[in-house]
Amino acid sequence: MLALAVLTILAAATAQQPDPDPEIIALTVAEIRRLLNAFVLALPLPPAHTLRWSTWRRTSQARARRSHYQRRLGRLA
Template structure:
């Protein structure tokens, strides 16, 4: 087997591990208490479908990337909706909290703006450390 094929497989393994970690934390992939294969298979299938649904919603909510390479360093817009944020919003809709929908959306916007501020600071620090040339 050529070295290039081994490198490709090793790189693919990392992305698979990332997908499993996301499924465990966002869709409850590891929260099963079953005794037979059929039950385990149903649980895993539903967890993966839930993650696929959340990922599709997040991808659909993502706008086209800006042409400006330093856009994120200057933008004050909140970050796009992420899988954890969509999961949190859906959980709040189906399990109504003691707060109103207006307060919930306000909190979501505030949180995403806060994350955008952190991202902006990160990009500014990276731009400042880039060598001139």
């Protein structure tokens, strides 16, 4: 429970900061957990690789979100 609380606080703190890149969604609790697992628990990969993967993943999620919103708005019209 404590770990989830820490992750939630981290996600809330990053959500309040100005968005440096509108093409990427903000860090979520799940994404922070994945990053911590990748940096601390998993086999060591280069940090640059892990950060590129996270950026790609969040960009893909943002693209999917926009697509879903556009589809929902199309049904209303």
